[in-house]
Amino acid sequence: MQVRVVGEPSVKGMLEAAVTDDGSSNAVVTGYRWLISETIDGSYVELPGILTKTIVLLASYSGGYLKVQVYSGTAGAVESEPVGPVRAVNGNPRTDWLCAAQYGISHHFIANYLNRVAASPEEQWKQHEDWNDVINSFDVNAYAEQVAGSGAGFVLLTLGQNCGRFLAPNAVYEEIAGVRPGERCATRDLPMEIAHALDTYGIKLMLYVPANPPHSAHMVDGDYAITRAFGFSEGTDSAPTQETMRLWQSVIKEWSDRYGELLAGWWFDGVFPAMAGSYDNMQLPYNWSSIANVAKSGNAHRIMCLNSGIGGIAINSPYEDFTAGETNEIGGLPGNGRWVDEANGIQYFTFTFLGENDPKWAGWGNKGLSRPTSELADWVKGVTDRKGVVCLDAKVNRFGKIDPDQLEQLREIKLRVR
CATH class of the missing domain: 3.20.20.80 (Glycosidases)
Structure with a gap:
């Protein structure tokens, strides 16, 4: 199972966890967890309560980098590469x-x-x-x-x-x-x-x-x-x-x-x-x-x-x-x-x-x-x-x-x- 993040990394934008499977693992997705860091190679912490395939980007995420962990019963947790920084916008x-x-x-x-x-x-x-x-x-x-x-x-x-x-x-x-x-x-x-x-x-x-x-x-x-x-x-x-x-x-x-x-x-x-x-x-x-x-x-x-x-x-x-x-x-x-x-x-x-x-x-x-x-x-x-x-x-x-x-x-x- 491979995971990547797609979407527009700007405030009030939306990102999505895109999962691909070559068929060898027969992975069934059971959950998602989104993480954020101030720098691309920094320490990532979980964003609590966001357990969905998609994430709406708040102003408080501006400048940060995000990645997603996708869970399955067979493959365990697979983590994406980070995306970002989340771009600030004027208003909305x-x-x-x-x-x-x-x-x-x-x-x-x-x-x-x-x-x-x-x-x-x-x-x-x-x-x-x-x-x-x-x-x-x-x-x-x-x-x-x-x-x-x-x-x-x-x-x-x-x-x-x-x-x-x-x-x-x-x-x-x-x-x-x-x-x-x-x-x-x-x-x-x-x-x-x-x-x-x-x-x-x-x-x-x-x-x-x-x-x-x-x-x-x-x-x-x-x-x-x-x-x-x-x-x-x-x-x-x-x-x-x-x-x-x-x-x-x-x-x-x-x-x-x-x-x-x-x-x-x-x-x-x-x-x-x-x-x-x-x-x-x-x-x-x-x-x-x-x-x-x-x-x-x-x-x-x-x-x-x-x-x-x-x-x-x-x-x-x-x-x-x-x-x-x-x-x-x-x-x-x-x-x-x-x-x-x-x-x-x-x-x-x-x-x-x-x-x-x-x-x-x-x-x-x-x-x-x-x-x-x-x-x-x-x-x-x-x-x-x-x-x-x-x-x-x-x-x-x-x-x-x-x-x-x-x-x-x-x-x-x-x-x-x-």
């Missing part, structure tokens, strides 16, 4: 496209939101329909045309959230949950189709999903059977166990690998302060590094963030490429230009809603408007003039039609910003 070139996009739109297109926010009975999920009937009614080409007209430079689309239904197939999820294809994951790969349709307009797709399994996913209403299959808490978020993280990160990786270069980024929800400790422990195999590696699997240039809750601009991990920026308010502006943390390459990104304010749900995914267009447009321009990025949550119905009032508001923003 992987977010250049996001900064250039200036603003984009998101959708809380979620199974348990549909009927609550429907503008007419036609938009509702009917009792005689299954989940696939809803997803199959979405007109991808008409949707992409609207997005292009809105001036949005990217779309942030919910794959799913806590009820356990998703917009795309995922064989790993179905195996763990014990469900058949189409029962909880749509048989149509709607994000894939949307990514292709948006690509014709030069618009990028990012995906939203919780960092943890769905906490209210049932086989039969109230049984939490799918939530239990992942070993997660019923009805509420909590600190995930290592096994829960292993299972859910394998689900994320399936999507990451499938979408490849068509997927530009991940926005991970639900890394609340009470749960962050589960990711902080770098003595365990599932942590900030492991979720970053599955997020970038299939596309080393993909970007990601981790949301710790409503409250504006916060940094949760040096592995982030941009801030989650969730807020129910507008008015905040970048205080230091593009970068919230230039050393760690974290782009200023803020995320709010267009929809009418609801006492329980705020305006996320809702129809109507929550703010005057002039006030909203002034704010978006203020953020983007300072090299920040704005994401505006807009309602889209099952047919792929964006709320008409919100679409008109977006067009007005386009006139101010573009």
Whole structure:
């Protein structure tokens, strides 16, 4: 067995252990260990908690040399030659496209939101329909045309959230949950189709999903059977166990690998302060590094963030490429230009809603408007003039039609910003 390290040795880049076997040893890889040294021929020490085939390079590795040990049951440990030094970069070139996009739109297109926010009975999920009937009614080409007209430079689309239904197939999820294809994951790969349709307009797709399994996913209403299959808490978020993280990160990786270069980024929800400790422990195999590696699997240039809750601009991990920026308010502006943390390459990104304010749900995914267009447009321009990025949550119905009032508001923003 021979091992070498491939990839780009620069901060926020990604390296991979490439293993070749001439067939004589029949080696089966059982593990990885990454090591770092200040000099190419110096003493190498293990980077704790990084037990994956790939490694995301942090700013703290700048100037260092890395190598990997690959373990197998037959060949033992085989060590690569070192690579490096890890090159420092200005900020984070992987977010250049996001900064250039200036603003984009998101959708809380979620199974348990549909009927609550429907503008007419036609938009509702009917009792005689299954989940696939809803997803199959979405007109991808008409949707992409609207997005292009809105001036949005990217779309942030919910794959799913806590009820356990998703917009795309995922064989790993179905195996763990014990469900058949189409029962909880749509048989149509709607994000894939949307990514292709948006690509014709030069618009990028990012995906939203919780960092943890769905906490209210049932086989039969109230049984939490799918939530239990992942070993997660019923009805509420909590600190995930290592096994829960292993299972859910394998689900994320399936999507990451499938979408490849068509997927530009991940926005991970639900890394609340009470749960962050589960990711902080770098003595365990599932942590900030492991979720970053599955997020970038299939596309080393993909970007990601981790949301710790409503409250504006916060940094949760040096592995982030941009801030989650969730807020129910507008008015905040970048205080230091593009970068919230230039050393760690974290782009200023803020995320709010267009929809009418609801006492329980705020305006996320809702129809109507929550703010005057002039006030909203002034704010978006203020953020983007300072090299920040704005994401505006807009309602889209099952047919792929964006709320008409919100679409008109977006067009007005386009006139101010573009």
